[in-house]
Amino acid sequence: MKAVEVRELRKSYPRKIPFPLRKVEWVEAVKGITFDVKKGELFGLLGPNGAGKTTTIKMLTTLLEPSGGTARVLGYDVVKEAREVRKRINLVAEGERTLYWRLSAYENLKYFARIYYVPKAEEKERIEELLKLVGLWERRNDLVMGFSRGMKQRLAIAKALINDPEVLFLDEPTLGLDVQSALFVREFVRKLVDEEGKTVILTTHYMAEAEELADRIAIIDHGKLIALDTPEGLKRLVREGDAVEVRVRDFQQAKLEGSPYRLAVIEEDPSSNTLTLRGSVDEEELPKLVEWLVKSGAKVLSVERKEPTLEDVFIKLTGRAIRD
Numbered sequence: 639m640k641a642v643e644v645r646e647l648r649k650s651y652p653r654k655i656p657f658p659l660r661k662v663e664w665v666e667a668v669k670g671i672t673f674d675v676k677k678g679e680l681f682g683l684l685g686p687n688g689a690g691k692t693t694t695i696k697m698l699t700t701l702l703e704p705s706g707g708t709a710r711v712l713g714y715d716v717v718k719e720a721r722e723v724r725k726r727i728n729l730v731a732e733g734e735r736t737l738y739w740r741l742s743a744y745e746n747l748k749y750f751a752r753i754y755y756v757p758k759a760e761e762k763e764r765i766e767e768l769l770k771l772v773g774l775w776e777r778r779n780d781l782v783m784g785f786s787r788g789m790k791q792r793l794a795i796a797k798a799l800i801n802d803p804e805v806l807f808l809d810e811p812t813l814g815l816d817v818q819s820a821l822f823v824r825e826f827v828r829k830l831v832d833e834e835g836k837t838v839i840l841t842t843h844y845m846a847e848a849e850e851l852a853d854r855i856a857i858i859d860h861g862k863l864i865a866l867d868t869p870e871g872l873k874r875l876v877r878e879g880d881a882v883e884v885r886v887r888d889f890q891q892a893k894l895e896g897s898p899y900r901l902a903v904i905e906e907d908p909s910s911n912t913l914t915l916r917g918s919v920d921e922e923e924l925p926k927l928v929e930w931l932v933k934s935g936a937k938v939l940s941v942e943r944k945e946p947t948l949e950d951v952f953i954k955l956t957g958r959a960i961r962d
């Protein structure tokens with residue numbers, strides 16, 4: 639049995655158009671996506687803002703009813719057998735604010751242990767184990783109010799593990815965290831999969847995070863799944879040696895549209911009016927590209943071959959950069 643089976647899943651949101659038109663327009667956030675997640679896999683949903691990642695996660699965790707298609711988690715249908723699904727999963731939502739700031743870390747977990755019907759005999763041990771796992775045991779009696787963002791996120795993850803879920807969903811688990819906290823979360827999540835045998839599905843718009851962490855990655859853009867493979871497999875979509883980074887000055891970004899090159903701006907420095915462009919360009923094309931840039935009024939500061947990254951894959955598939 640698969641951990642997750644998604645078939646042609648869709649979601650449209652109504653959007654009210656006010657007076658004088660006064661009608662409802664439907665916005666398709668997820669446009670029929672299909673994928674499987676294996677048990678014991680760390681699966682990444684990668685895509686830019688508004689791609690449909692959160693919407694997909696909400697449907698898989700029974701918080702949002704699909705407009706079409708089906709999804710099963712551990713064999714149970716997320717609509718018809720939502721209760722069975724909920725017993726076996728948990729979620730750390732985007733920008734999670736469900737912790738009680740006026741309670742201590744320990745009291746929070748105790749509260750959620752009761753909500754999830756953790757057997758009384760196991761409660762104490764489970765809470766202690768979780769607080770130690772996320773490195774908050776020493777701070778267990780401190781109010782969450784005084785916690786840093788990283789500590790709150792660690793506690794949110796401990797909270798999500800309180801019912802010992804088989805499948806854990808994490809929506810942007812490192813968003814807004816400092817470097818050190820983000821690193822802790824990534825290592826922790828990897829360990830959950832490798833050592834505890836959990837299945838984890840996480841969303842991110844950090845390329846490097848998906849690349850480093852996930853066993854397989856589904857790239858979502860405008861509600862559609864545009865690629866699915868291991869990080870290595872995805873990177874093979876860009877030929878070795880084709881990834882190019884070009885720094886230009888005085889170049890108008892708008893000229894990229896309708897250009898014969900699939901390049902995207904990955905960095906801007908307005909103070910020096912320079913842009914860093916990235917894309918895959920083979921040996922024969924490269925001189926032509928430089929010529930085209932110069933003709934378009936740019937001063938070419940540098941041209942460099944780079945190791946292909948997921949950013950290059952995304953640019954090749956969409957002509958745009960994800961942007962962190």
Ligand SMILES: Nc1ncnc2c1ncn2[C@@H]1O[C@H](COP(=O)(O)OP(=O)(O)OP(=O)(O)O)[C@@H](O)[C@H]1O
Pocket residue numbers: 651652653665666667685686687688689690691692693694732843
């Ligand atoms: N409650 C809602 N009502 C109407 N439209 C919505 C609602 N939630 C999301 N959308 C729209 O659906 C699309 C997908 O949004 P979603 O939040 O799933 O994207 P995302 O990939 O999670 O983006 P982000 O990286 O910003 O978190 C967007 O166009 C968004 O504006």
Ligand SMILES: [Mg+2]
Pocket residue numbers: 691692693732809
């Ligand atoms: Mg989101």
